[in-house]
Amino acid sequence: MSGALDGKVAIITGAGSGIGRASALRFAAEGAKLVLGDKTAAVHDTAQAVKDAGGEAVALEIDAGVETDVATLVATAKEAYGALDIAFANAGIIGDMGGIFDFDPAAWAETLRVNLIGPALMVKHAGKAMVDQGRGGAIVLTASVAGINSGAGPGAYSASKAGVINLAKVAAQQLSTSGVRVNAVCPGLTETGMTKPTFDYAKAKEVTHKLGQLNPLRRAAQPEELANVALFLASDQASYVNGQAIAVDGGLTSSHPVTRQLLGQTSH
Numbered sequence: 433m434s435g436a437l438d439g440k441v442a443i444i445t446g447a448g449s450g451i452g453r454a455s456a457l458r459f460a461a462e463g464a465k466l467v468l469g470d471k472t473a474a475v476h477d478t479a480q481a482v483k484d485a486g487g488e489a490v491a492l493e494i495d496a497g498v499e500t501d502v503a504t505l506v507a508t509a510k511e512a513y514g515a516l517d518i519a520f521a522n523a524g525i526i527g528d529m530g531g532i533f534d535f536d537p538a539a540w541a542e543t544l545r546v547n548l549i550g551p552a553l554m555v556k557h558a559g560k561a562m563v564d565q566g567r568g569g570a571i572v573l574t575a576s577v578a579g580i581n582s583g584a585g586p587g588a589y590s591a592s593k594a595g596v597i598n599l600a601k602v603a604a605q606q607l608s609t610s611g612v613r614v615n616a617v618c619p620g621l622t623e624t625g626m627t628k629p630t631f632d633y634a635k636a637k638e639v640t641h642k643l644g645q646l647n648p649l650r651r652a653a654q655p656e657e658l659a660n661v662a663l664f665l666a667s668d669q670a671s672y673v674n675g676q677a678i679a680v681d682g683g684l685t686s687s688h689p690v691t692r693q694l695l696g697q698t699s700h
Contacts, residue, residue, distance in 0.1 A: 435462035436462040436668070436669060437459055437462040437518070441464065441516050442467070442520065443467045443518070444468055445469040445523040445554070446470060446522040447478050447479075448471075451655045451662070454656045455663070457482060459666070460485065461485065462667070469501070475491045476491045479491035488513075490508055492508060496546060510561065516562060516565070518569065519554050519562075519570075520666065521554035521571070522574040522662075524574060525543060525547065526543075526585070527543025527547070527586065527592070528543055528587070528588040530586070530587070535588065543588035547589065547593065551573045559603065559612055562612045571612065572617060573617070574617055575597045576589070578593050578594075579592075580685050584620075597616050599616075600614050600676070604675030613675075615676045617662055617680060620685075648684075658680055
């Protein structure tokens with residue numbers, strides 16, 4: 433039985449852990465050949481796991497917010513496999529935790545560099561490569577529910593992810609007639625490297641049952657659940673899905689959950 437990504441070549445950033453690692457394993461299981469990027473050496477562990485399962489992967493330690501590094505990922509895909517069909521710009525950071533009166537502008541800029549400029553660079557370089565190939569393609573961007581509603585993350589992070597959602601829409605429009613689709617996936621609370629402190633704290637205090645209590649499913653997500661949605665958006669099964677932001681949040685954004693609001697501070 434053929435896989436959903438048989439014959440496809442995919443780039444995944446943030447592949448050292450969490451959603452990126454889960455997506456790498458999922459994409460490879462469906463037949464994709466991978467170029468994996470991450471700022472940490474853990475990306476090599478992910479590539480080895482892919483290979484151990486019978487897949488193909490090249491691992492690069494990169495900064496997803498640096499243009500030359502993103503261009504290198506695209507060039508590597510073409511050099512190693514002769515093509516590029518899918519790009520999943522997943523790398524991100526939580527960034528500055530300050531409220532509106534006490535944030536650090538430099539920290540905000542760093543958050544935007546990684547979380548928003550990084551995906552834009554992937555659209556720029558991967559999108560151009562796909563257009564030049566002339567056979568379409570799929571670009572998936574990791575946004576967040578924090579980019580849809582307030583109260584789900586700190587200011588810099590939320591603003592950056594709102595930008596990613598609009599980037600998906602703008603990129604889809606500007607890639608008109610090329611057959612290259614661009615969509616965003618918006619995770620709710622998910623157990624990843626970025627959220628590890630939250631989960632570690634809950635485990636230490638024996639209150640893990642309280643995680644995700646603001647959504648109707650009353651739980652947090654596992655990375656594999658986000659990987660399944662990324663796989664769908666990357667595959668031909670989503671051939672008519674374009675310029676969309678898909679919330680994968682247990683229903684969090686379907687209503688108006690209440691968070692503790694304090695003047696000038698990030699919601700708790």
